[in-house]
């Protein structure tokens with residue numbers, strides 16, 4: 418058998434210790450498939466004394482992960498530390514500059530610095546791979562960049578954050594409120610102590626920006642992802658959606674937008690993470706718990722659905738080691754499916770002309786005339802109302818929940834209606850707006 422591929426692992430937390438376990442458990446099978454063994458040559462983390470549930474004594478311990486970038490016996494550095502900058506980015510730059518291939522599970526770093534790192538990897542003739550960074554164990558990067566490579570991808574969308582999906586589907590099953598379910602999710606280890614990146618949609622936005630780059634061959638624009646999370650979703654929204662035949666899911670959507678019809682066609686990159694209403698018979702409606710799912714629509718393949726565990730030690734390690742097997746076989750590939758200089762630079766699309774139906778929910782004072790003001794604003798902005806629902810009194814006393822569903826129309830009209838209502842005492846609190854996904 419050929420010489421082993423020597424790897425250094427930086428970070429031995431959930432993902433890193435999973436990678437050690439997987440490589441040890443499946444060593445023979447991996448060596449046969451990779452046509453050479455994959456050998457852990459060095460490991461590093463912060464605390465050498467921590468029990469990680471795996472025996473690290475056979476491996477060289479490095480106090481500083483950056484040392485793996487310069488050791489001549491190391492072929493590939495695997496980063497599982499996390500963070501968009503800091504030690505992870507230093508390690509990435511150093512490893513690639515030293516001629517090491519680089520594998521990472523770090524979506525934040527790739528979303529922010531992926532283009533720079535891809536260009537550096539091309540210049541150095543090494544691989545940069547990050548299958549684990551998007552949707553954990555689901556091979557969606559390989560699926561899009563290889564399996565779907567012959568297609569023009571029209572749209573890619575999906576459930577990209579397991580924590581949010583767990584919270585929303587648990588709220589749906591139990592009727593409990595967001596804060597209550599979040600606290601439980603933290604106790605059970607489904608949510609971080611600081612859940613901001615997850616519940617505010619930032620983690621999903623990192624993944625969406627990466628997916629869009631690969632699906633469309635465009636330069637990554639994380640800064641241009643319209644992002645809102647699930648903190649504003651009430652138990653009442655979930656029950657209301659259910660009564661209308663929908664479930665609520667945090668959906669990331671990206672597509673190439675062709676501008677307003679007749680208004681000078683212009684290609685723009687549309688990227689949005691936002692809670693959506695999903696029809697109960699849509700494939701994404703049955704994606705429950707911490708599962709992730711990605712839908713890609715290609716001009717020849719039609720609709721493809723990827724679904725599976727978006728996080729966890731086993732699934733994420735599976736994606737990391739798949740990248741290592743590619744490298745062991747000599748398959749470097751291009752990080753974003755084509756050379757970075759050829760990725761198209763697109764400006765963010767203006768979403769105002771996008772057509773669709775929306776769910777709007779207001780918390781309003783319980784007094785006569787409020788509903789008339791809301792409907793008048795809708796009428797003046799050209800929004801046509803399909804159904805109007807007034808719920809009972811809110812717990813806060815003196816307030817009621819009012820929700821409406823619009824007919825198909827431009828998003829700009831809804832924005833205009835909200836602008837008219839902004840600052841009026843009819844709408845004391847910011848409304849929640851959720852797009853409705855078509856079947």
Ligand SMILES: NC(=O)c1ccc[n+]([C@@H]2O[C@H](COP(=O)([O-])OP(=O)(O)OC[C@H]3O[C@@H](n4cnc5c(N)ncnc54)[C@H](OP(=O)(O)O)[C@@H]3O)[C@@H](O)[C@H]2O)c1
Pocket residue numbers: 427428429430431432433461462463464465467482496497498499500504522523524525549550553727728729730733
């Ligand atoms: N967890 C998942 O299911 C999952 C899924 C997909 C992608 N990811 C990504 O994978 C990466 C790692 O996630 P994780 O969940 O495994 O994180 P984690 O459990 O917090 O582990 C992080 C590891 O990095 C080490 N570390 C932190 N700062 C360091 C420093 N300055 N120098 C050296 N080592 C340092 C920690 O060392 P100590 O253990 O000594 O403290 C720990 O071993 C992140 O980018 C994450 O977004 C995670």
